[in-house]
């Protein structure tokens with residue numbers, strides 16, 4: 001059917017079905033307000049409360065949505081939207097029930113955790129951040145939106161922008177890591193990618209910034225745990241990425257599970273109203289996290305009726321899954337615990353979101369069955385996913401230029417993740433088609449063709465403990481080898497490796513060892529993988545470790561003993577191809593770490609932008625009595641934030657500052673010459689850090705303030721210039737006023753947060 005014909009038919013349909021609407025385009029506040037006013041005037045209290053309800057998708061079966069429990073609720077006007085249903089057919093069916101069988105025919109909003117791609121899966125967010133390439137990140141979100149919207153989804157629970165400095169926390173994988181500035185840029189790119197410039201287009205979807213707020217600071221890296229921090233730290237370090245996403249136009253915000261200042265986030269009025277709406281001007285809607293309202297009872301702030309009232313009063317508009325609003329708000333209204341205006345306001349915000357998405361104009365806007373065939377999993381999307389994945393890999397070590405490998409001879413491909421499709425996508429891959437994921441074995445075989453021989457052996461399990469295996473395969477299948485013991489697996493691998501010229505060990509975490517509810521206290525290589533590495537080293541063959549991980553791992557032994565380490569996170573659908581591209585030198589790695597790799601767990605939290613303390617340890621020192629340090633490990637990370645090697649070398653010249661005495665709104669330019677002094681063409685992420693030496697409150701030892709990814713041909717030199725204004729010097733002072741203070745600043749430029757060229761300036765007001 002042509003689009004025109006379809007629109008005509010649906011228009012006629014709308015006129016015939018009582019309660020259907022004609023929404024005008026484009027979205028203008030005046031028209032939207034008039035539309036929502038008119039609609040709300042016709043809604044009963046129960047229908048308004050129904051809009052605030054976001055149940056799980058429950059028992060939906062294609063073709064029978066109307067007869068299911070959820071279908072019944074939809075007909076009664078008790079549902080505002082649904083989450084995590086996959087398939088346009090199902091969504092269309094359910095939408096039909098809402099539009100044709102509920103009294104007012106208000107369309108539903110369909111949300112999903114489209115976190116790093118849809119069917120075509122991109123690298124996990126921590127990996128995407130490692131690319132330091134905002135264009136690629138935005139493009140990945142755009143493709144996710146194109147695919148998700150072709151399958152009925154118009155709302156994603158992304159970006160997750162929680163700053164995370166504790167790699168024990170599994171959800172570090174879902175964000176952009178430890179840094180405020182980088183996370184803020186990534187947040188903007190993702191929002192732009194999902195939402196485009198017009199939310200009512202059928203290939204854009206609404207973003208949902210989460211988890212507001214401070215979820216990444218869960219104590220001891222244990223999921224859902226308590227957080228507690230000063231306001232000054234919230235504003236300077238943790239809030240900015242959420243704010244950046246709001247500024248970029250994110251249509252919705254999700255609350256977090258943790259408490260903030262002793263009040264669970266979902267009931268925290270200061271957070272949701274004072275900060276989010278009054279200070280930042282957010283005008284979209286707030287949804288809770290999954291059953292977060294109900295969980296406030298466990299937090300210890302009241303029964304379901306009390307906490308539901310607390311949530312709506314705090315500024316929550318939509319209740320995910322728990323049905324606290326649905327089951328208690330009417331009673332609370334009768335008892336004067338909430339008022340009509342609270343409910344009206346929340347309902348209005350949900351209806352506005354639906355209006356902005358164009359759902360009132362066409363409830364089936366995202367249900368075009370033709371697009372499912374043309375827009376999902378296309379060759380072009382796969383090509384971009386492959387290119388993107390290769391940009392996220394971080395080369396941690398490359399002794400004697402072992403990498404890239406040549407496509408010749410016999411290559412042993414060993415390890416529990418070498419012939420694996422399931423784990424390639426990484427955590428949160430609700431919509432991925434695992435059968436389309438490319439294993440490393442397949443990627444290697446395709447890359448070498450008949451020029452080299454790939455000899456594969458599994459070598460070890462990912463983990464050897466059956467309970468752990470079960471816990472990290474909730475969405476997949478347990479992986480422990482039932483036929484061979486770890487010793488037998490290892491023996492086979494050593495035999496295979498002994499016949500080869502070089503060994504590539506493909507190891508690391510299972511996808512589900514990071515992400516939600518996947519925290520670890522031991523973040524070393526799991527199971528008996530280290531034993532396998534030891535055995536492989538004994539063969540005396542050159543050894544490359546390709547490392548899958550959703551978090552920084554403790555790799556002190558590996559750093560010491562393995563000649564080459566390529567950290568590949570979880571690269572998504574095209575992992576195997578992208579890894580082959582990098583290992584065989586088609587692509588030169590350029591990823592940089594978005595989170596510090598500690599030497600051991602005892603150093604955590606360890607992050608580059610820490611405070612100096614009153615007793616800092618001298619640079620390069622290990623231990624001094626009565627200084628801030630440990631007696632059993634240095635203060636240094638194993639690999640610092642921003643670190644990552646290349647197959648080529650980059651030589652930094654001296655830092656040139658155009659002036660060193662500045663006043664007021666002057667502009668400083670910091671430039672440095674960068675030379676590709678090696679043999680390969682390649683890209684380098686040049687990073688700008690600033691230290692404010694004296695402040696009215698203490699300031700970090702350095703803060704990232706800019707970066708540029710520069711491509712240079714072998715032998716080429718370029719001057720890289722950063723422009724710095726007082727805007728880059730601002731911070732929240734003790735009164736939470738955002739301003740800069742005059743004084744001395746150290747300007748630093750380099751290829752990671754540790755190795756920088758520095759110069760000092762004085763900036764007067």
Ligand code: BGC
Nearest residue numbers: 083084113157210289290516
């Ligand atoms: C997670 C959210 C997610 C939601 C819906 C929750 O458990 O914390 O990040 O968006 O579920 O699936």
